[in-house]
Amino acid sequence: MTSRATRNLATFTLRDGGGVPLVLLHGFPLDHRMWAACAEHLPPGVRAIAVDLPGAGHSDLDGFPPSIEHIADAVYLTMTDAGEGNAVVVGHSMGGYVALALAERHPGFVAGLGLVNTKSTADTEEARAKRLRIAAAVDATQTVDAVLGMPANLVGATSTEHRRNLFPVLDSWIRAQSPAGVAWSQRAMASRPDRTYVLDRLDVPVAVVVGAEDSITPLAEAEHMVRAAGSPLGPAMGDAALTLVPGAGHLSVVEEPQAVAAALGLLHTHVVAHH
Numbered sequence: 001m002t003s004r005a006t007r008n009l010a011t012f013t014l015r016d017g018g019g020v021p022l023v024l025l026h027g028f029p030l031d032h033r034m035w036a037a038c039a040e041h042l043p044p045g046v047r048a049i050a051v052d053l054p055g056a057g058h059s060d061l062d063g064f065p066p067s068i069e070h071i072a073d074a075v076y077l078t079m080t081d082a083g084e085g086n087a088v089v090v091g092h093s094m095g096g097y098v099a100l101a102l103a104e105r106h107p108g109f110v111a112g113l114g115l116v117n118t119k120s121t122a123d124t125e126e127a128r129a130k131r132l133r134i135a136a137a138v139d140a141t142q143t144v145d146a147v148l149g150m151p152a153n154l155v156g157a158t159s160t161e162h163r164r165n166l167f168p169v170l171d172s173w174i175r176a177q178s179p180a181g182v183a184w185s186q187r188a189m190a191s192r193p194d195r196t197y198v199l200d201r202l203d204v205p206v207a208v209v210v211g212a213e214d215s216i217t218p219l220a221e222a223e224h225m226v227r228a229a230g231s232p233l234g235p236a237m238g239d240a241a242l243t244l245v246p247g248a249g250h251l252s253v254v255e256e257p258q259a260v261a262a263a264l265g266l267l268h269t270h271v272v273a274h275h
């Protein structure tokens with residue numbers, strides 16, 4: 001059942017175009033800005049709309065208990081209220097958890113699925129406990145200090161050495177987030193189930209993208225999703241169902257935006273052909 005989720009998440013048209021759009025869902029603890037460079041590299045004519053998830057960027061929390069399902073409903077209601085009948089839903093990391101919940105709860109909306117540096121499995125007990133500790137620390141201090149160290153793990157070794165300019169940018173994006181939103185999102189992620197079965201059932205094109213240096217959602221998680229999806233893009237898609245981005249970590253979208261845009265452009269082409 002769709003919760004009475006907020007219908008007015010902040011959305012940003014990063015690329016104009018026609019037809020079925022890409023709806024881009026950001027990771028944690030970030031907002032729509034992480035997609036800006038990637039959107040610039042999309043093929044001409046591909047429309048791209050980035051969403052700020054509840055409690056992130058320009059979107060408020062709406063008083064609901066933390067849950068990924070609630071976020072998925074909020075994205076669905078926001079987009080359908082805006083007149084979008086369907087979309088290629090693309091999620092980075094936490095955005096991928098939302099994309100899978102959206103595919104489960106509103107399958108008719110999802111014309112294609114892009115899963116970027118994310119996983120379909122649930123947290124381990126240890127990971128869940130860590131999230132709840134971070135959420136408690138954020139609540140206690142009313143600051144986002146507990147997540148300021150994240151960029152060191154978000155980017156890969158190549159970026160740590162050669163893309164030092166990314167660090168102040170990521171720091172400013174994280175500092176701009178609200179403590180309430182950060183704590184809420186951690187609790188939402190902690191409560192999510194394993195959604196591998198969603199990929200098993202899905203019959204729309206799926207593209208999985210992962211940074212070769214991702215230590216948070218590594219290649220094994222990406223391969224697990226591709227296996228579950230059963231390479232639904234078929235022989236014509238070749239091995240593009242799984243894109244490994246060299247020289248990038250968990251934030252491949254920001255570290256190597258051109259490579260991620262190429263994979264998403266291909267996914268979009270296949271969705272159009274599939275329709």
Ligand code: MLT
Binds near residue numbers: 027
């Ligand atoms: C993200 O990038 O969204 C986070 O690393 C996801 C997570 O904490 O599982």
